[in-house]
Amino acid sequence: MTHPMRTNTSRRSFLGAVSGLAASAIVPSRALPLATSLAGMAAMATQSSHAATTGGYKALVCLYLSGGSDTHNWVVPVDASGYAEYAKARGELAWGAQQLQSITAANQGSGRSFGMPLELAPLRDLYEAGQAAIVANVGPLVRPITRAEYTAGIGIPAKLFSHNDQASTWQSLATEGAPSGWGGRMGDVLMSANANPVFTAVSASGNAVFLAGNQVSQYQVGQEGPVVVNAMNGSTLFGSSSASMALKRAYSASATDRIQQEYARVMQRSQAANSILQTALAGVNVPAIPSTAIAQVNAGPTTLDKLSLARQLRMVMQMIAANQALGMRRQVFMVQMGGFDTHNGQMRDQPTQMAQVAQSIGYFMSALTALGLQNNVTLFTASDFGRTLLSNGDGSDHGWGSHHFVVGGAVKGRQIAGQFPNTALGTANDIGSGRLLPSLGVTQMASSLASWMGLSSSEQQIVLPNLANFEAGPTLF
Amino acid sequence: MFRYKNPDISAAGDQLIDTLPMKAYPGMHSPSEKRLFAGKPQAVTMPAGASAQADLNTALDALFNHPNVGPFISRQLIQHLVASHPSPGYIARVAAVFNNNGKGVRGDLGAVARAILLDAEAANPPAGSVGKLREPVARVSHWMRSLAATSASGQYAINSDLEPLGQRPYYAGSVFGYFRPGYVPPNTTFSAEGITVPPMQIVNEATTAQWVNLAQRMASTGVGSTGTQFDVVASLQPLADMVAAGRLDALIDHLNLLLYAGRMSTSLRQDLMEAMLNVGGTDAEAHLNRARVAVFLALASPEYMVQR
Numbered sequence: 001m002t003h004p005m006r007t008n009t010s011r012r013s014f015l016g017a018v019s020g021l022a023a024s025a026i027v028p029s030r031a032l033p034l035a036t037s038l039a040g041m042a043a044m045a046t047q048s049s050h051a052a053t054t055g056g057y058k059a060l061v062c063l064y065l066s067g068g069s070d071t072h073n074w075v076v077p078v079d080a081s082g083y084a085e086y087a088k089a090r091g092e093l094a095w096g097a098q099q100l101q102s103i104t105a106a107n108q109g110s111g112r113s114f115g116m117p118l119e120l121a122p123l124r125d126l127y128e129a130g131q132a133a134i135v136a137n138v139g140p141l142v143r144p145i146t147r148a149e150y151t152a153g154i155g156i157p158a159k160l161f162s163h164n165d166q167a168s169t170w171q172s173l174a175t176e177g178a179p180s181g182w183g184g185r186m187g188d189v190l191m192s193a194n195a196n197p198v199f200t201a202v203s204a205s206g207n208a209v210f211l212a213g214n215q216v217s218q219y220q221v222g223q224e225g226p227v228v229v230n231a232m233n234g235s236t237l238f239g240s241s242s243a244s245m246a247l248k249r250a251y252s253a254s255a256t257d258r259i260q261q262e263y264a265r266v267m268q269r270s271q272a273a274n275s276i277l278q279t280a281l282a283g284v285n286v287p288a289i290p291s292t293a294i295a296q297v298n299a300g301p302t303t304l305d306k307l308s309l310a311r312q313l314r315m316v317m318q319m320i321a322a323n324q325a326l327g328m329r330r331q332v333f334m335v336q337m338g339g340f341d342t343h344n345g346q347m348r349d350q351p352t353q354m355a356q357v358a359q360s361i362g363y364f365m366s367a368l369t370a371l372g373l374q375n376n377v378t379l380f381t382a383s384d385f386g387r388t389l390l391s392n393g394d395g396s397d398h399g400w401g402s403h404h405f406v407v408g409g410a411v412k413g414r415q416i417a418g419q420f421p422n423t424a425l426g427t428a429n430d431i432g433s434g435r436l437l438p439s440l441g442v443t444q445m446a447s448s449l450a451s452w453m454g455l456s457s458s459e460q461q462i463v464l465p466n467l468a469n470f471e472a473g474p475t476l477f
Numbered sequence: 478m479f480r481y482k483n484p485d486i487s488a489a490g491d492q493l494i495d496t497l498p499m500k501a502y503p504g505m506h507s508p509s510e511k512r513l514f515a516g517k518p519q520a521v522t523m524p525a526g527a528s529a530q531a532d533l534n535t536a537l538d539a540l541f542n543h544p545n546v547g548p549f550i551s552r553q554l555i556q557h558l559v560a561s562h563p564s565p566g567y568i569a570r571v572a573a574v575f576n577n578n579g580k581g582v583r584g585d586l587g588a589v590a591r592a593i594l595l596d597a598e599a600a601n602p603p604a605g606s607v608g609k610l611r612e613p614v615a616r617v618s619h620w621m622r623s624l625a626a627t628s629a630s631g632q633y634a635i636n637s638d639l640e641p642l643g644q645r646p647y648y649a650g651s652v653f654g655y656f657r658p659g660y661v662p663p664n665t666t667f668s669a670e671g672i673t674v675p676p677m678q679i680v681n682e683a684t685t686a687q688w689v690n691l692a693q694r695m696a697s698t699g700v701g702s703t704g705t706q707f708d709v710v711a712s713l714q715p716l717a718d719m720v721a722a723g724r725l726d727a728l729i730d731h732l733n734l735l736l737y738a739g740r741m742s743t744s745l746r747q748d749l750m751e752a753m754l755n756v757g758g759t760d761a762e763a764h765l766n767r768a769r770v771a772v773f774l775a776l777a778s779p780e781y782m783v784q785r
Binding site: 066163164176177179180184206207209212213214215216217219220221222226227228229230231232237238239240241242243246247249250251253255257258259260261262263264265266267269270271273274338341 | 561607608609610641643650651652653657659660661662663664665666667668674677678679680681682683684685686687689690692693696697744745748751752753755756757758763766767769770773774777778779780782783785
């Protein structure tokens with residue numbers, strides 16, 4: 001396949017960036033401390049992006065709900081006929097009307113109104129405060145298609161309904177095996193604005209194609225922060241004063257074996273970034289996660305401060321709070337929570353999951369506000385796919401379009417962007433079993449987010465190769 | 478491990494469902510006609526009214542006999558046993574044995590394993606090819622076997638030590654496992670050539686650092702902290718005895734054989750020797766420390782990551 005990124009512009013910037021890297025970062029000299037290899041990375045910042053150099057600090061955070069979240073149950077019609085349709089279509093998967101709290105949504109047609117389950121209250125509060133918007137029925141599209149085209153097999157995205165492929169498509173616009181994601185490609189454009197380009201794309205939840213760039217490597221931080229290698233930071237090891245130096249030397253030396261070489265290169269990055277990050281993080285003071293009680297499925301209650309998602313978000317917030325110390329202007333982050341593949345036990349599991357997500361986002365936004373950074377950060381949710389409206393008896397199966405949230409002080413909140421379909425079987429958006437044909441492409445949602453990050457339309461074409469197939473994205477800011 | 482919807486598992490013998498072979502539950506079965514691979518040469522139709530067990534058998538047979546299965550499973554087995562990026566020819570030779578073990582039998586996994594391990598590409602990897610990265614679970618198991626580790630509880634409590642390395646046993650983050658067979662590390666010399674290195678998917682700034690810290694515990698206290706003790710502890714005394722007898726070279730040879738299959742580099746051998754000589758003292762604790770520092774460097778070195 002011809003890679004869509006290989007435009008003249010991107011090739012030029014790629015070559016420029018590589019020549020900066022080759023000087024010192026790939027093969028650090030044995031004589032130099034590992035930390036100086038970052039200077040090579042900083043050399044990549046020679047090329048200026050007009051986009052990123054205007055305006056203050058901005059960070060985009062992807063909150064990935066792994067497994068395919070059933071968002072039919074996150075945003076629910078509450079007007080009499082809308083709710084009746086929903087209850088009929090979902091059967092045992094429908095929330096009772098008393099479990100739903102109404103929200104303000106003016107632009108979805110007269111007589112229509114919507115609500116969110118009580119467990120999502122912190123997210124609903126942000127929505128009502130104008131700091132969160134809902135993006136209705138968004139999903140991967142190559143170009144906009146009609147149900148007739150879908151039925152005729154025209155213009156359908158590859159490998160729909162497949163976890164690994166659709167997770168990859170949401171994150172990269174291509175099926176599994178994609179070399180880069182749109183978060184990483186945004187980083188390619190933006191990294192030159194950062195004094196420490198190594199922290200341009202940061203994952204607090206392991207490796208994700210979303211943050212893989214063509215020049216940017218995602219930096220993966222532990223949810224408790226950078227990991228110190230004890231043996232490289234002490235003087236003697238088991239009474240030997242040479243072992244620590246020998247180990248550092250082994251990780252700095254170039255190797256003929258390619259796997260060994262690459263493994264060592266990751267360690268070099270780790271060590272170089274650690275010293276910089278630890279210094280920067282020491283200077284920030286981020287509000288602690290409250291010990292709010294949180295229900296858990298199949299386990300006793302826990303508290304928010306013990307929840308992985310909240311801790312990942314706190315780590316991200318620490319890095320955001322350190323943006324000036326690190327000389328960062330544009331960053332893309334990823335956090336993740338699993339367990340959303342609700343083929344069975346959906347009504348048992350969803351309340352807990354929604355509470356965990358909403359409480360974590362609530363903490364994130366209130367802490368950012370305390371730091372005065374709420375307008376500099378936008379968080380959005382994403383997931384493998386939406387699910388079937390139709391119940392399988394105990395849960396729902398793999399679908400396509402779904403409803404997502406965009407949260408932040410800069411967001412034009414208290415609105416449902418896009419067209420919220422009728423929550424019923426047999427509608428113009430139903431391709432079978434209540435799988436929604438998306439009315440907005442992921443590309444369009446990504447384009448709106450990229451605009452906020454400052455990417456020009458030509459830069460967006462690089463990041464989102466099929467952008468020209470779509471109308472403008474939703475007005476989210 | 479996988480169950481769809483919510484079958485009634487109250488029947489006697491069904492409670493340990495996660496450890497039993499897949500079973501059909503008639504109450505969860507649709508009697509309608511089903512078509513697999515419709516429109517393809519491998520199309521199979523399951524007629525209406527067939528029992529759950531009959532449909533299950535038909536479906537499993539149809540999957541097993543699909544021509545993609547041989548290359549699909551062969552590639553992944555080669556990746557796990559020999560090399561991360563096998564050549565198409567290697568995959569084809571193994572797939573041919575999967576398809577027919579020479580006696581007309583399809584799916585003879587013993588013959589497949591033999592074909593993988595005895596292939597010319599396994600014995601003599603072509604120049605420029607990549608081997609495979611030793612994954613964290615394999616590293617810890619290797620250490621346990623090579624140094625006769627024992628478990629106080631009998632349960633080999635290594636889970637909490639492997640979790641920060643991205644490979645908590647029996648607890649992959651996805652139903653697709655810890656890493657994907659098609660994973661090409663982005664932004665590397667591998668990505669330029671489209672070379673797959675699946676275990677690299679869990680190699681990152683955090684896990685590389687965590688491994689060195691874990692190797693330090695493996696070489697000393699042991700792993701699987703219960704708060705008061707360590708559950709899995711290696712037997713280092715035989716190595717300390719070699720030190721006490723002045724047989725430092727023999728100790729290095731021993732680690733080279735067990736942990737490096739005889740491929741330890743000269744510079745790493747020198748590092749081990751220097752580190753041991755650098756430890757002061759002549760008492761038992763000093764000898765044990767020499768053994769510890771040698772084991773530590775052998776496990777923590779980037780050289781140890783490569784299997785080929």
